[in-house]
Amino acid sequence: MLRTLTRVSALALAVGMGTAAAAQDTLTMWARTDVQNFLPQVVEAFNASHTTQVEVQFIPPGELVQKFATAAAGGSAPDMLSLDLIYTPAFAAAGQLADLTDIAKALPYFDQLSPAHIQAGTYDGRIYGVPFSADSSVLLWNKDLYAKAGLDPEVGPGNWAQIEEQAKAVRALGGDVYGYYFSGACAGCNAFTFLPYIWSQGADIVSADGTTATLDTPEVRGAVDLYRRLIAADAVPPSAETDTGSSFFSAFAGGNIGIATSGAFAIGILNTQYADMNYGVTYIPGPDGQPSSFGGGDNFVVTAGMEDMTAVGEFIDFIYSPEMQKLMAEFGSLPVRGDVAAQALEGLDTRYGVATDAMAKGRTPSTVVYNDIYNSATGPWLQFLQESFYGDDVDGSIMIAQETMQSILDGVQ
Amino acid sequence: MSQADLAVKTRRRMGSQRRREMAGLLFVLPAMALVLVFFLIPLCMTVWMSFHNWPLMGAPKWTGLDNYAAMLKDRRFWGAMEFTIWYSIVATIAIFGVAFPLALFVERPGRTTAIYRTAFFLPVVVGFGSASLLWAWFMNVDSGLFSPAAVAMGLTDEPVNLMATTDGVFWSIMVLVVWKTAGFSMILLMTGLQSVPHDIIEAAHIDGANRFQRFWRIKLPLMRRTLALALILSVAGSMLAFDQFYIISNGGPRNSTLTAVYWIFSQSFVSFKLGYGAALSMVLLVILVIISIAQLWLLRSPTGDAK
């Protein structure tokens, strides 16, 4: 009886909300500031051609998770989000995302959508997130500085020895010019760009089943030592140690860095905003050259309780159109739809080829505690990076980080 | 005639005592309602939540003392607690070390002195958020003030990245906190100094007590209550530090400047473990109350009568 009653009232509520939602033709959307280079263009194009209007809000990447979680818990969440794909499992598990399985599977090109995104967006057999933007981690090198340093400007680093050698050669130019850059105080940046150095050796910091922290391995130690050698050789600018990510892109764009860890997104910004920059794109290599990459980017998700799925479907279909895929590629997001990728990239910078290939080879960690382990400014990952790159007791800091990560993993039942 | 007697008379003249009681209750009702809803209930909820696994989203689950057990193994919490206590001790000493001389300096009357007093106090009214942003800028190695100024003055050859070391962050923030709050303690201490009856000082002077003795033996003991207040406010404020560490250092480098409140915030609103955050809050609360009581006890009147 009670159940029937609840069901009836829920239905009444749903109907009431449904009509309200149909009447409302503005959808609110949140996104991290990282996608600010292309999302406004997409939304503008959508709004120009549809009665439904989308309104976007940009939020600093460090705050997006906290903001969305509190907003969702407080009932003031936006209708949809462009959400860093690694967070999809956590929010899906918490029941905050709408089930997009039907919409996604109805798309004729569903099997062409980026598998990394779909995999991260799938929880318990249902799809909660579909690919929106894609970004793979790569290395950039500055061809002008390479030429000045007597290196072949057309060949970037292909293995660890070359990274060291070329970074030191560029650093030898002296002054403000440095060989290698990474954002030393940015947890997310280094998950994106440092993990591949570990992956390329066939290792990982969390076991495949997600239950054991495996930080204490020779492979991790090897990657750490690469960075330690670069730092010891003064090839890394001192300001890198405390960069919380605000210079992740701008350090390289400033023109004084030989090699920088970065992502496909940088190609879009460099081409559209720094036209003079003469740079190359290559894979993040392993010690002997095996390429690896972090398959990142955003999933498109919808907040649970959203009624107006027609409008959502319209928007999804729109972003996968060849035109939009091309537009987004131009501004720095790799195509997420395989069958139109070639078409989208046609006529665009050939350097996207490397990034697209890296994306295809890329890995994406999938865990509900991604934030606790990797991205949090107070998490074990950042502490491990800072201590092992710059501290005196590498083994000790690896042990401590290993324990902390293990206790976080143990907390997931 | 005492005020109570008058009140009684007044009441008779006004008629029904009940009506007067009701009026009184009605007057304090809004305040009581707010305190109840936004203070007492949340306080009880904190206790209740601390016994749960309470995710930000989803259903809470009773877990008894699990949160408290987990806390014992929480290295980052104890690290944060240790840092917070260390920070509070140093900050309080530093603030008093600056505020006391300032209070003695501005204690005398005079128009110019009033200007000095205003100047010393001005940073207090600027918010901690704004002040922290200001410092974040000053501490920046490329665009800031501290490092370039040190280089310009020839104190160092190389730029100093203050954000890179625990000491750099800690002492920079210490300077911020002293600059920002010394004026507050100064005013309190000044009031304390001025409240010491003049004839007592005069009498001591006649008895041959020198300036130092008059300050140390007479003034200081007599302003014990003010001292206790200033001390408790300063320690409690430091124990709850958050803004400056969140804005300036993000708890870094290497979580070495993580404070207790920061860790609670991070566990509750970044890791979504509200129950665990509540348990941490309870511990912080108990520690704070103990510290406050300890300070009151230390500064209690030696004769036993608290004035």
Next chain:
Amino acid sequence: MSARVNPLGRAAYHMIGTVLALTFIAPLVWAFLSSLKPAAEARLPPLPPWPTGSVTVENYVALDGYGVGFWSHASNSVIVSIGTVVLTVIISVLGGYGFSRFRFPFKSVFFIMIISTIMIPFQSILTPLFLILSKAGLQNSLFGLVLIYVTLQLPFSIFMMRNAFDAVPIEIEEAARVDGASVFTVLTRVMLPLVAPGIVTVAIFAFLAAWNEFLAALIFLTDQEKYTLPVLIVAVRSGRYGSVDWGAVQSGVTVMMIPCVILFLLLQRYYVRGLTAGAVK
């Protein structure tokens, strides 16, 4: 004693005083002057602090480009601050009067309850506050934030207002009552002007607290349109692609602190009196 009388000592006193005063004001002036530099210059170390070339408002224009525009956020801050001031004053005047002039059951228990909330940091009850606001539909609402701020101001404000009413001789009130004025009329017509200084004190404390508060605003406001200035400017500092626009940060800090400084300079007397009221009592 002697040091204060001889002219040399006096000169030394004023020299030290001037240097100290300038030291304390310097950081604020530094931010203000740097904010007037062109954006490119604001990125360089502020030596000297003043603009070496032209004076511009470029940084203020840049600040307007963040969030949903400067004026929206500024008006959020103003709404929250004014709302807090008005509500705090009303509630503490009523409460202070009630506690000062009336007898009712549990009076001292209630009073102690309100005052003792000052002992417990609101940071430790943030989580349940968040849940309560969510349940009430007041999360992500400026009004919800105002209610929290008012509650935080209550212990001080009620204490302040009760003392203010206590200081008014009861005969004045009696005289008014003899003339047949109601309780409410007595409060608004007779008592209010007499406790006006206390009200100013309460108001200025409430304003500064609400204007500057960061943590609760950070947690409870999730919608960018609702951000108050502190939350906005911290977001500015976290940078966009490219880098941190320090010029915008400087202009933001300047905008944040100017109302506080002006208010304090104008109403200093009341502010300091409020501070010392607790110290000597």
